[in-house]
Amino acid sequence: MDQKTLTLERIETAPQTLRDIVQxxxxxxxxxxxxxxxxxxxxxxxxxxxxxxxxxxRETIRYLEAEGLVETISHKGPIVATLNWSQAKQIYDIRRQLESAAAEAAAKASTPAFEADLRAALAQLDEAMRAQDWSVIFAAATAFYERIFAQAGHTVAWEIVQRLNGRISRLRALTLSAKDRSTSGLAHMSAIADAVIRKDPRDARAAVKAHIKEAAKIAQAVLAQEKRND
Amino acid sequence: MDQKTLTLERIETAPQTLRDIVQxxxxxxxxxxxxxxxxxxxxxxxxxxxxxxxxxxRETIRYLEAEGLVETISHKGPIVATLNWSQAKQIYDIRRQLESAAAEAAAKASTPAFEADLRAALAQLDEAMRAQDWSVIFAAATAFYERIFAQAGHTVAWEIVQRLNGRISRLRALTLSAKDRSTSGLAHMSAIADAVIRKDPRDARAAVKAHIKEAAKIAQAVLAQEKRND
DNA sequence: TGTTGTAATATGGTATACCATCATACAAAT
DNA sequence: ATTTGTATGATGGTATACCATATTACAACA
Structure with missing residues (x-):
């Protein structure tokens, strides 16, 4: 860094604790x-x-318990939370409501800079899907949605959606590898991005709904299959 | 209890820990x-x-942190979470979406037993408001909504709404005592109950929206007033 | 009066000890 | 073979010790 441009700024973030890392x-x-x-x-x-x-x-378990990823069961202690179709369906419903509201608001608030940002996010998602690396795909999909929620100003909804996605992440991983999708996840997200970029709130909502509808359908099939395998 | 009807059932709930009580x-x-x-x-x-x-x-603070009631700030340790209008507004928006969806579904799934239950809950709320005991009113309002969400089958949404309400409970307490309501909270909830009982999903949605709209408006005024007082 | 150095105190992070209760394994009795 | 009693180990709940770092108070110095 050029010495003359060095600035001293306030330290906003504390160093990570062990608890942060373990969490x-x-x-x-x-x-x-x-x-x-x-x-x-x-x-x-x-x-x-x-x-x-x-x-x-213990502190980590307490936090994850509040996040819904862990349950404390009588006579059993903490366990990884389980999820049935009724709960999963409700989660997809809530996501549909919050994500379509965010896509609509983002379409209304779209700017050239944001549009470029969204295109870049979509390109990264494309790359991630070619690589077929689950965790990279997840990160790219999260970044895509994060941008939409941020542009919409729906930061509280984004927190909620992230928590809900955490609870169904296993289903999401399984639906991702499902071959029986009529439209790929990438195509769904492209449709969402297109509508947002075209500043078409109605189409943005519709694209989100279509995406969630298909994801939920596959998740239901996955859970039904698991039930048969038990 | 008549000795002959004594039954032995499975113990489903563990005794409360200190942590439960403190939390x-x-x-x-x-x-x-x-x-x-x-x-x-x-x-x-x-x-x-x-x-x-x-x-x-510490374990209690971790849990409340995950619930959004506590924030851990750099160089400051844990503090009670603060809330600005932007966040509050988003919370009211999300509540509107989830509560109107629940009221709509409850109206569609209404039964005579549920209707009697809802009427009873409304009567309890009326009593609580006459007593002007804030914590009793809160409990009665919570019971009212819990019944609607349960009847709708929206248990996951109910968890979310409870968390969000926790974050704005201070505002809710202040809006409750606000005198400048054109329609009282009780009247709003009566309207919601009426629509649900009449099995009118559209009116149920509309009644919820009207209620949330007014509550949000008062909350905004309260926050604006606080800003002036700072 | 303002600045600097230093001691004391406060605080959160982390480790560990102790305990009560529950689960499991196994022997003894029927 | 089944039931019962008992010892042992596992587990979560809770308390406390120790530590590093940050904050605060105060004295010394310019």
Whole structure:
């Protein structure tokens, strides 16, 4: 950096605590299916595996419990939250409401800079899908939606959608690899981006609805299949 | 109890932990304004006041943090979450979407038993408002909405609405005591109940929207007034 | 009066000890 | 073979110790 342009700014972020790190790891492990729904989260083995004390693990479990990723069951202790179709369906319904409202608002508030940003996000998603790396696809899809919610000013809704997506992330991973999609996820998101970029709130809503409808359908089939396999 | 009808059933609920109790107390203290937005939640004084160890307080703070009632700020530690109008407005918007969807679904799924239940809930709310006891009113309003969400089958949305209401409970308390309501909260809820009982989904949606619209308007005025007083 | 250095205090992060309760394994009795 | 009693291990709940860092108070110096 050119010395003459060095600036001193306020330190806004604190260094990460062990708890921050463990929380992220545990959340990712649950969302990616490393810990299966219903699996017990026993403190001492987790401490040994992660190399931290029970305080850090317990505080992490409390937080994930409030996020809905962990349940504390009588006579069982903490387990990875399970999800049935009724709950999943409700989650898709809520997503449809919040995401379509955000897409509509983003279409109304679209700017050239935002449009370029959204195109870039879509290109990244395309690349991620070619690579077929699940976690990269997830990150790209999240970035895509984050931009839409931010442009819409729907930051609170985005927090909610992220939490809900955390709870169905296993389903999302399974629907992603499903071959029986009539329209790919990428095509759905392209349609959403197109409508937003064209400043067409009605089409943006419709595109989101179509996307969610198909994702929910595949998720239902996946859950039904699992039920047969049990 | 008649000895001959004694039954032995499975024990479904575990005894309450200290953490459960403290969590409820802390949540109520925040929601009722005992702890003001921005106020620091310092561990050791809380431990002394509640007569518990730091483990219990820390785990409680982690949970409330995930609920959005507490924020951890750099160089400051945990504080009671603050709320600006932009956030409050978004919360009212989301409530409008989820509550109107629930009222619509409840109107479609209404039964005589449910209608009697809803009428009873409304009567309890009326009584609570006559008593002018804020916590009783809150409990009655919560029970009213809980029934609607349950009848609609929107249990996940209910969890979300409860969380959001927790974040704006201070505003709700202030709007409740506001005298400049053109229509009282009770009248709004009566309108909602009427529409649901008449099995009129459209009117149920409209009644919810009217209610939320007015509540949001008063909340905005309250926040604006607070800004002036700062 | 303003600045700097330093000691004391406060605070959150993290580890660990202790305990009560529950689950499991196994022996003894029927 | 089944039931019962008991010992052992596992587990979550809770308390407390220790530490590093940040904040505050105050003295010394210019």
């Amino acid at each position: 992220t790891k545990m959340r990712d492990a649950i969302m990616s299916g490393h810990f299966a729904p219903g699996e017990r989260l026993v403190e001492r083995p987790l401490c040994e595996q992660l190399g931290v004390s029970r305080t850090v693990v | 409820t107390k802390m949540r109520d203290a925040i929601m009722s304004g005992h702890f003001a937005p921005g106020e620091r939640l310092v561990e050791r004084p809380l431990c002394e006041q509640l007569g518990v160890s730091r483990t219990v307080v």
